[in-house]
Amino acid sequence: MLPPDEGDLTASGAAALADRIHRREVSAEEVTRAHLDRIEAVDERLHAFLHVAGDAALAAARQVDAELAAGEEPRSPLAGVPLALKDVFTTTDMPTTAGSKILENWMSPYDSTVTARLRAAGIPLLGKTNMDEFAMGSSTENSAYGPTRNPWDTTRVPGGSGGGSAAALASYQAPLAIGTDTGGSIRQPAAVTGTVGCKPTYGTVSRYGLIACASSLDQGGPCARTVLDTALLHEVIAGHDPRDSTSIKAPVPSVVAAARAGAVGDLTGVTIGVVRELRSDAYQPGVIATFDAAVKTLTDLGATVKEVSCPVFTDALSAYYLILPSEVSSNLARFDAMRYGLRVGDDGTHSAEEVMAMTRAAGFGPEVKRRIMIGTYALSAGYYDAYYGQALKVRTLVARDFDAAYESVDVLISPTTPSTAFALGEKVDDPMAMYLYDLCTLPTNLAGHPALSVPAGHAPEDGMPVGLQIMAPAMADDRLYRVAAAFEVARGAAETVGAVTGSGVQ
Incomplete structure (x- = not known):
């Protein structure tokens, strides 16, 4: 889609906007209003948002302006810069649906830790973004509320499960966004929309108030259009949380300092490993060509x-x-029609078990049902050791492969996705084809390691964005940002989103 006019507030990145707001050259209210106007102008065609919280966002922006006018220091380096929040984080003032009918219009009684940290940092929340139901999908087509479209070509998907957040960034509806990554749901949408997305080390961003898909894999993380903006947001949301039992009690690496250091453009002394198993001639030729060019740049x-x-x-x-x-299978057992959310058949003529069955049948979509059934089978008596137990052993071996690789390299790289964004509807009836789209991203989730996708260019055959994935050992998130920032500078300023196929939003 066509970018905003030069000089429009929505055309600026988060760091630049924050600097202008904090120097009082422009107000946070003006910046927030400009993005709300952009949402009104383009989102009907993209469907990146499920809920827009205009009044609340403007009120939060005015509060930042009042504090700055009173001579107070900005609450954070991003105070006053608005953000789009994936609709899987609980919010007390907006519905939280996780893209599912079973939670339609549900209002949480508490904020997630990520939500609370964003509010405390003075970041206005523009609204909640669309996603595959309960973060299960690779295209945002599994949302119960309809698919999101890729701003580069509205006949294609924006990736998933966090396609709404990525599309909001790529279409300049928000300068910052939050996603979650269970098997690639931050990095993969970033790659196919030409934006930046980072999956932090597991346990360094709180999962409290993040509606669970797979608890040992889920990880919230930052999304933006530049590496520095992503790093600034990373530091806002990261840190120990006693309410999350998996939260790590260790200092988060200074990713902002690493991004600034990388922007100098010198990677002398850094050893980078190309993962043989994640570079295949079966991938789209344009993806391989763009990846090989990225290797030369590094x-x-x-x-x-x-x-x-x-x-x-x-x-x-x-x-x-x-x-x-x-x-x-375990996590979604809580959606039982008894405590909250959708309830079907509660007319006094059905038993609790019947109400539960009818509600889950009506409230869950096909992909969610598919995964519940597969998981229940894998955990059942007689099959647990043969399936789930064996999978856990493979998970350990994947982590060992990473450890062995990092003995000789500082970071690993691969294409983020095997192809550019595919057409809407192309894979929706072929679950295996959809699952294969996460081939490059999911190993890091199994190991709990951090990884980041940065724009690498465009595939020559279709002009669509291609992402470079950078992976690092646990608690070495700063390495991602140093390498990504150097690569970003070397590539030059990211291309603006254009109607490259003639199908983009005009």
Whole structure:
């Protein structure tokens, strides 16, 4: 789609907007209103948002302006810059649906920790973004409220499950966004929309108030249009949370400092590994060509690049799609029509069991039902050891492959996705084809490691964005940002989103 006119507030990145707001060259209210106007102008065609909270966002912006006018220091480096929040984080003042009919219009009694940290940082929340139901999907077509469209070409998907957040960024409806990543749901939408997305080390961003898909895999993370903006947001939301039992009690690496250091454009002394198992001639030729060009760019920046092998990665997809459904089966048992959410058949003529069955049949979509059934089967007596138990062993071996690779390299790289964005409806009836789209991203979730996708260019055959995935060891998130920032500078300013196929939003 066509970008905003030069000089329009929505055309600026988050760091630039924050600087202008804090120097009082422009008000946070003006910035927020400009983005709300952009949402009104383009989102009917993209459907990135499920809920827009205009009044609340403007009130939060006015509060930031009042504090700055009173001479107070900004609450955070991003105070006053608005943000789009994936609709899987609970909010007390907006519905939280997780893209599902079973939670339609549900209002949470509490904010997630991520939501609370955003509010405390003075970041106005523009609204909640569309997503695959309960974060189960790779295209945002599994949303109960209709699909989101890719701003580059509205006949194509924006990735998933966080396609709404990525599309909001790519279409300049928001300068910042939050996503979640269970098997690639931040990085994969970032790649196919030409934006930046990071999955932090598992346990460094609180999952309290994040509606669970698979608890050992889910991780909230930052999304933006530049590496520095992503790093600034990363530091706002990261940190220990005693309400999350999996939260790590350790300092979060200074990703902002790493991004600024990387922007100098020198990777001398950095060793980068190309994962052999994540670069295949079966991938779209334009993706491979763009990835190979990215490897050359990293070499030109002074990095040492070599090939490494992680042989168990070939089994990661199979293990992931046993572990994830098993956790889904357990987590989604709470949606029983008894405590909150949708209730069907509660007319006094049906038993509690019948109401529960009717509600779950009506409230869950096909993909959610599919994963619940697979997971329930994998956990059942007689099959637990053969399926779930074996998958956990593979998960351990995947982590060992990573550990072995990091003995000789600082970071690993691969294409983020095997192809550019596919057409709406192309894979919706072929679950295996859809699952294969996360082939490159899900190994890091199994290991709990951080990874980031940064725009790498465009596939020559269709002009669509291609992402470069950068992976690092646990608690080494700063390495991602140093390499990504150097690559971003070397590539030059990211291309503006244009109507490259003639099907974009005009």
